[in-house]
Amino acid sequence: MFGYIRPASQRLNDAERARFRAAYCGLCRTLGRRYGFAARFLLNFDFTLLAILLSLGTPPRVVCRRCVAHPCKGCGAMEETAALDAAASHSVVLAWWQLRDHIADHGFLAGLPYRLAALLLRRAYRRARADAADFDAAVRAHLAELAAREAEQCASLDRAAEPFAALLAKLADAEPDAVKRRVFAQLFYHLGRWIYLVDAADDYQRDAETGNYNPLRCRYGTDGDTLSEEARRALGETLDASIRRMASAYALLDAEEWTSVLDSIFYESLYGIGGAVLRGVYRKPSRLRRARTAEGETV
Amino acid sequence: MSDPYKVLNISPNASDDEVKRAYRELARKYHPDNYHDNPLADLAQEKMKEINEAYEQVQKQRKTQAAYGSPQGAYSYGGASSYAGSSSADPLMQRVRAAINSGDITLAERLLNEAQEHGAEWSFLMGVVCMRRGWMDEAKQYLQTACRMEPDNAEYRQAMQLFDNSGYQPAGYRGFGSMTFGDDACMRLCAGYACFSATGCPIFCCI
Numbered sequence: 001m002f003g004y005i006r007p008a009s010q011r012l013n014d015a016e017r018a019r020f021r022a023a024y025c026g027l028c029r030t031l032g033r034r035y036g037f038a039a040r041f042l043l044n045f046d047f048t049l050l051a052i053l054l055s056l057g058t059p060p061r062v063v064c065r066r067c068v069a070h071p072c073k074g075c076g077a078m079e080e081t082a083a084l085d086a087a088a089s090h091s092v093v094l095a096w097w098q099l100r101d102h103i104a105d106h107g108f109l110a111g112l113p114y115r116l117a118a119l120l121l122r123r124a125y126r127r128a129r130a131d132a133a134d135f136d137a138a139v140r141a142h143l144a145e146l147a148a149r150e151a152e153q154c155a156s157l158d159r160a161a162e163p164f165a166a167l168l169a170k171l172a173d174a175e176p177d178a179v180k181r182r183v184f185a186q187l188f189y190h191l192g193r194w195i196y197l198v199d200a201a202d203d204y205q206r207d208a209e210t211g212n213y214n215p216l217r218c219r220y221g222t223d224g225d226t227l228s229e230e231a232r233r234a235l236g237e238t239l240d241a242s243i244r245r246m247a248s249a250y251a252l253l254d255a256e257e258w259t260s261v262l263d264s265i266f267y268e269s270l271y272g273i274g275g276a277v278l279r280g281v282y283r284k285p286s287r288l289r290r291a292r293t294a295e296g297e298t299v
Numbered sequence: 300m301s302d303p304y305k306v307l308n309i310s311p312n313a314s315d316d317e318v319k320r321a322y323r324e325l326a327r328k329y330h331p332d333n334y335h336d337n338p339l340a341d342l343a344q345e346k347m348k349e350i351n352e353a354y355e356q357v358q359k360q361r362k363t364q365a366a367y368g369s370p371q372g373a374y375s376y377g378g379a380s381s382y383a384g385s386s387s388a389d390p391l392m393q394r395v396r397a398a399i400n401s402g403d404i405t406l407a408e409r410l411l412n413e414a415q416e417h418g419a420e421w422s423f424l425m426g427v428v429c430m431r432r433g434w435m436d437e438a439k440q441y442l443q444t445a446c447r448m449e450p451d452n453a454e455y456r457q458a459m460q461l462f463d464n465s466g467y468q469p470a471g472y473r474g475f476g477s478m479t480f481g482d483d484a485c486m487r488l489c490a491g492y493a494c495f496s497a498t499g500c501p502i503f504c505c506i
Contacts, residue, residue, distance in 0.1 A: 158433075158434035158436050162434075182342070183339060193433065234436075236476060236477040241436075244333075247467060249339055251328050271475065272477075274477035275476075
């Protein structure tokens with residue numbers, strides 16, 4: 001996935017931030033323990049959110065564990081749960097197929113980094129495939145559908161986003177409760193739709209330069225390398241429609257101790273991230289900036 | 300029935316004003332307008348019923364009203380949006396409306412695709428089908444077309460209005476639209492910390 005989603009940290013107190021971090025560390029540990037060291041690099045916020053949502057109703061048990069990141073005093077990490085296991089196996093499977101897709105899209109030389117990454121991830125993928133066979137089949141079908149949309153230069157945002165949205169909606173199958181499964185299916189569908197469209201907006205300029213398929217170019221028909229003001233407004237409206245659908249689904253869940261974290265995501269930070277991408281001011285944290293923030297500076 | 304105070308998310312010691320405020324906030328959250336043409340509308344309706352009952356029970360317990368019928372200031376839930384379609388003269392469109400009401404979106408879509416004429420009602424019902432499927436961009440385009448073709452139709456206008464303005468956000472949260480969110484928004488979203496992988500190679504991340 002893409003790692004766009006994060007809570008609005010100014011809304012959270014220290015305990016709530018620590019709880020989110022524990023979920024993040026818990027997912028990292030689960031990835032490492034189940035799928036080996038290379039899989040830890042796949043850790044991202046989007047799957048942390050999925051793990052949190054899937055674990056609602058199971059009180060999180062946080063244990064202090066040492067890892068190389070925190071070798072002395074250790075850090076609080078959520079203990080492995082079925083939700084973390086599901087998030088870990090699904091993120092490995094999805095990342096693997098995204099790598100395969102990149103390899104197919106690039107020539108031999110340009111594709112070398114992806115080939116190397118795939119080599120490192122091969123064992124992890126084989127294990128994850130055994131744990132999430134249905135999802136593996138769904139991802140393959142999704143990529144085939146996505147390729148078909150690209151080939152036809154699909155100008156409908158909804159049809160273009162449908163394969164990825166439906167893929168994420170499939171994650172709801174991991175939930176045993178029927179009502180929650182319905183709510184999750186709706187929430188994850190719009191999460192997938194939102195991520196797909198935000199990513200398309202984020203890649204707009206690069207796709208304009210390389211000539212790659214971008215649904216926004218086909219839908220809004222602009223020739224330049226940025227979206228027109230009118231197109232951005234229309235895209236903003238449709239992104240917001242998905243956020244509201246997510247929020248209305250989330251309202252039906254009992255978030256308990258996760259309320260502040262999830263409220264900050266569904267009622268605020270998604271609008272902020274979407275707005276930043278639309279205005280072209282969203283930056284995935286660069287290594288330098290991430291290093292600075294790691295030293296305690298709040299950005 | 301479960302503890303009404305728990306349903307309203309308040310303590311049993313809460314004042315009458317606090318009870319009313321908590322109830323109003325929940326009613327705003329699960330208001331039918333927020334679930335218009337949403338496949339989860341029935342769940343919101345159940346939730347609203349539960350909240351109304353809890354409020355009623357608390358009111359009764361507190362005996363604030365001597366002659367007490369229905370909860371004071373309670374919201375009634377009109378049920379999931381219905382497309383009974385008394386306005387529809389076209390028998391095919393009536394069948395589409397019936398299919399939508401019964402939740403059979405696939406049938407509704409198939410019937411719409413069979414239609415020869417694509418008038419305002421056809422566009423409107425296509426918009427409704429798209430909304431149910433979560434195809435929000437196409438839904439909006441169809442609703443706009445319906446409103447353009449028949450600007451005086453109250454049903455189409457209301458659907459358009461709800462599409463643009465419905466949704467719940469608790470008080471105090473900033474922005475209710477990506478385009479209206481503050482310019483510095485993304486910069487405030489994260490405070491970082493570092494995470495090191497097993498070999499000591501830093502993976503920096505941002506929370």
